[in-house]
Amino acid sequence: MSDLDTFRAETAAWLEANCPVEMREPVVDESDACWGGRNPVYKPGQKEWMDIMAAKGWTVPDWPKEYGGGGLSRAEAKILGQEMARLKCRSPLSSFGIWMLGPALLHFGTEEQKKHFLPQIARGEIRWCQGYSEPGSGSDLASLQTSAVDEDDHFVISGQKIWTSYADKADWIFCLTRTDKSEKHKGISFMLFDMASDGVSTKPIKLISGASPFCETFFDDVKVPKSYGEGISSVVFEVNRGWDVAKYLLGHERSMISGQGGSSGGSLGAKFADQIGRDSMGRLDDPMLRADLAEMDIELLAFRAMAERFGDTFKAGLCHPAQPNMMKYAGTELNKSRYELIMAAGGSEVLEWESDASNGGLTARDWLRTKANSIEGGTSEVMLNVISKQILQLPGA
Amino acid sequence: MPLYLNDDQQMLQDSASDFMKGEGDVAHFREFRDKNCKDGFSHDLWKKFAEMGFTGILVSEEEGGLGLGHVEAGTVLEQIGRNLTPSPFLTTAVAGVEALNAGGKALREKYFPGILSGDSVLALAIDEGAKHRPDQIQMAATREGNGFKLNGKKQFVVQGGSADTLIVAARTSGAAGDDKGLTLFAVDTETNGLARENVRLVDSAVAAHVEFENVIVDADAVIGEVDDGDIVLRRMLNAGRAGSAAEIMGVGAGAMDITVDYLKGRKQFDKIIATFQALQHRMSHLYSEMEIARATVLKAQQMLDDGSSKAELMVSVAKAKAGRATALSVKEGVQMHGGVGMTDEYDIGLYMKRDRGLQEFMGDANYHTNLVAEMHGY
Numbered sequence: 001m002s003d004l005d006t007f008r009a010e011t012a013a014w015l016e017a018n019c020p021v022e023m024r025e026p027v028v029d030e031s032d033a034c035w036g037g038r039n040p041v042y043k044p045g046q047k048e049w050m051d052i053m054a055a056k057g058w059t060v061p062d063w064p065k066e067y068g069g070g071g072l073s074r075a076e077a078k079i080l081g082q083e084m085a086r087l088k089c090r091s092p093l094s095s096f097g098i099w100m101l102g103p104a105l106l107h108f109g110t111e112e113q114k115k116h117f118l119p120q121i122a123r124g125e126i127r128w129c130q131g132y133s134e135p136g137s138g139s140d141l142a143s144l145q146t147s148a149v150d151e152d153d154h155f156v157i158s159g160q161k162i163w164t165s166y167a168d169k170a171d172w173i174f175c176l177t178r179t180d181k182s183e184k185h186k187g188i189s190f191m192l193f194d195m196a197s198d199g200v201s202t203k204p205i206k207l208i209s210g211a212s213p214f215c216e217t218f219f220d221d222v223k224v225p226k227s228y229g230e231g232i233s234s235v236v237f238e239v240n241r242g243w244d245v246a247k248y249l250l251g252h253e254r255s256m257i258s259g260q261g262g263s264s265g266g267s268l269g270a271k272f273a274d275q276i277g278r279d280s281m282g283r284l285d286d287p288m289l290r291a292d293l294a295e296m297d298i299e300l301l302a303f304r305a306m307a308e309r310f311g312d313t314f315k316a317g318l319c320h321p322a323q324p325n326m327m328k329y330a331g332t333e334l335n336k337s338r339y340e341l342i343m344a345a346g347g348s349e350v351l352e353w354e355s356d357a358s359n360g361g362l363t364a365r366d367w368l369r370t371k372a373n374s375i376e377g378g379t380s381e382v383m384l385n386v387i388s389k390q391i392l393q394l395p396g397a
Numbered sequence: 398m399p400l401y402l403n404d405d406q407q408m409l410q411d412s413a414s415d416f417m418k419g420e421g422d423v424a425h426f427r428e429f430r431d432k433n434c435k436d437g438f439s440h441d442l443w444k445k446f447a448e449m450g451f452t453g454i455l456v457s458e459e460e461g462g463l464g465l466g467h468v469e470a471g472t473v474l475e476q477i478g479r480n481l482t483p484s485p486f487l488t489t490a491v492a493g494v495e496a497l498n499a500g501g502k503a504l505r506e507k508y509f510p511g512i513l514s515g516d517s518v519l520a521l522a523i524d525e526g527a528k529h530r531p532d533q534i535q536m537a538a539t540r541e542g543n544g545f546k547l548n549g550k551k552q553f554v555v556q557g558g559s560a561d562t563l564i565v566a567a568r569t570s571g572a573a574g575d576d577k578g579l580t581l582f583a584v585d586t587e588t589n590g591l592a593r594e595n596v597r598l599v600d601s602a603v604a605a606h607v608e609f610e611n612v613i614v615d616a617d618a619v620i621g622e623v624d625d626g627d628i629v630l631r632r633m634l635n636a637g638r639a640g641s642a643a644e645i646m647g648v649g650a651g652a653m654d655i656t657v658d659y660l661k662g663r664k665q666f667d668k669i670i671a672t673f674q675a676l677q678h679r680m681s682h683l684y685s686e687m688e689i690a691r692a693t694v695l696k697a698q699q700m701l702d703d704g705s706s707k708a709e710l711m712v713s714v715a716k717a718k719a720g721r722a723t724a725l726s727v728k729e730g731v732q733m734h735g736g737v738g739m740t741d742e743y744d745i746g747l748y749m750k751r752d753r754g755l756q757e758f759m760g761d762a763n764y765h766t767n768l769v770a771e772m773h774g775y
Binding site: 267269270272273278282283284290291293294295297298299301302303305306308309310312313316318323326329330381383384385387388391392394395396 | 399400401657660661669671672674676677678680681682684685688689690691692693695696710711713714715717718765766767769770773774775
């Protein structure tokens with residue numbers, strides 16, 4: 001047996017022995033995600049699962065051990081993911097700290113910043129949110145105006161962010177601020193501060209899905225210390241170099257959002273054939289819908305292969321640096337198409353908005369939520385611009 | 398195994414790329430098209446394929462080949478697609494060899510030397526109607542003395558005119574639609590009663606209509622077991638479908654590259670037309686589709702090489718996805734070239750015609766989409 005086979009067998013046995021039964025039930029809605037934080041809301045099994053996985057470093061399996069990670073190789077992390085999927089183990093911790101801030105700190109942070117912030121993220125102690133977009137700065141993010149004025153040992157932040165995911169529930173924020181008004185891209189800094197600071201307020205935004213995962217976030221002369229201890233600056237990388245960090249992180253965000261396209265599990269067609277009915281040949285008895293579903297099953301399997309190839313080439317340093325933009329474009333457009341088809345196949349039953357049978361209109365709300373996929377984290381149109389410019393090297397318009 | 402080419406596979410792809418560009422590029426394609434010769438490809442070039450080792454990729458090392466897999470065969474096929482290289486590689490060295498690999502040693506010993514030396518050409522006699530329907534094969538093979546007597550018609554037998562040997566799927570029992578009852582035969586094209594009519598296709602490939610009238614073959618012409626031809630057929634189809642998916646992906650990638658270059662050179666309204674966002678977004682969408690097609694094709698090839706039970710599903714996914722992506726590539730290519738895209742002088746139209754031919758080979762995107770539904774049980 002190879003080392004990886006041994007690792008797979010041991011991992012499977014450990015997961016079987018340690019994953020709470022509740023954490024092997026399918027995820028139904030967003031409330032089934034465990035976010036941790038200073039004011040956590042846990043469902044049964046969530047805290048136990050998060051803690052025992054964090055103790056092994058497996059909330060962040062491929063981070064180095066000294067920062068709370070599992071120190072796994074790419075191949076081992078892939079096996080852990082495969083075994084968790086096979087045994088239907090839920091993700092132990094949902095976290096913008098893991099998905100976004102962590103990779104930025106691992107790349108740009110000082111040793112002290114990594115040692116201070118990363119283990120808190122890995123253990124689910126601090127819940128982070130991302131302060132990027134502003135009312136006047138969407139696709140043109142670098143035009144952002146939230147200012148950070150240098151006042152001796154601290155900065156004073158004033159301005160407004162929008163589309164801040166779960167800002168009302170977050171403990172800390174990683175935030176893009178303007179530290180130089182005379183430069184566009186080179187006048188931005190990437191700052192970390194406590195959402196409990198005086199002058200921070202949040203207001204949830206009600207969406208077409210009825211949910212409010214996003215907030216407006218206001219900064220009214222918020223004092224942010226320049227340092228949280230020896231070597232632990234509140235600014236990541238350098239003052240006025242935050243755009244470099246933001247660009248790097250957008251790459252991660254784009255590849256993360258792109259993963260949604262392939263997250264379907266089994267065959268959509270098989271699922272709906274059971275619901276809708278079959279003809280005497282066993283075929284889904286709506287031929288046009290059957291064709292659409294089969295095409296979607298192909299697209300989902302194809303994108304799953306693409307995601308695997310992207311992950312493998314990304315980790316090996318073989319993929320084009322702008323490839324996350326392609327993944328984000330393709331993955332989000334596919335996810336939107338998938339939900340259009342899910343609504344079409346579901347018929348009138350998935351129109352129900354509040355009934356118990358529809359689980360409170362879950363499918364319809366999820367369908368509406370997907371429409372943001374190709375807007376948030378860079379619109380599809382911006383992705384296509386980036387592919388044109390950076391990959392195809394088409395000259396600027 | 399990561400989903401990208403390893404160093405050896407990358408080296409093979411590089412040498413295939415140099416080889417096709419050097420020996421079998423679009424100018425070579427045009428030369429053989431305009432000669433209007435019987436076979437539609439250069440036998441000298443086919444010999445060189447053999448010297449490069451390409452024809453032995455799927456032949457085991459003990460039998461004188463390279464003992465490699467579908468990923469490696471695919472690297473050669475992608476380059477064939479990119480350069481529109483005319484050759485009998487797909488039918489002979491990929492699908493044909495895999496059919497023989499599914500059969501007995503005697504047949505391999507008979508046919509592999511000619512394939513390895515580039516002297517032999519195989520063609521596949523499967524289709525009986527305008528559309529690929531291998532489950533509906535009706536051609537009859539009845540017992541006759543020590544062997545079989547074949548009667549029936551086959552069409553779209555690509556390279557059938559130049560082939561020395563046909564791999565023929567016929568029914569030895571049961572009725573059209575039955576899983577069992579098929580038998581595959583290796584039939585020499587010079588056998589009495591076998592008549593071929595060569596037809597030139599839209600992409601200048603040459604295919605044959607083949608009529609079998611009381612064609613007598615020995616029992617040792619049977620590939621695999623009598624009535625169990627579905628096993629051989631499946632292996633051959635998987636190889637041919639994954640292979641044609643790789644080739645069509647190469648056609649799409651080649652057409653995209655040509656179009657990007659054209660956009661960067663063509664001026665209208667005093668501007669390079671590549672600067673127009675209306676064209677940029679369409680090209681970027683196409684790039685995305687071609688990338689997904691590439692991942693899908695490689696995944697299918699890896700699964701075939703691994704002997705995965707899901708390989709057949711992924712092969713259909715790959716043929717459908719690569720087919721759709723390349724259809725988009727050639728259509729966008731001609732449109733974005735404008736008027737010159739309609740001329741014979743520019744290459745983009747040749748890619749469009751090649752795409753059309755490969756779409757039909759071993760099942761088009763619709764066929765495979767239906768198969769995917771069936772494999773998923775709906």
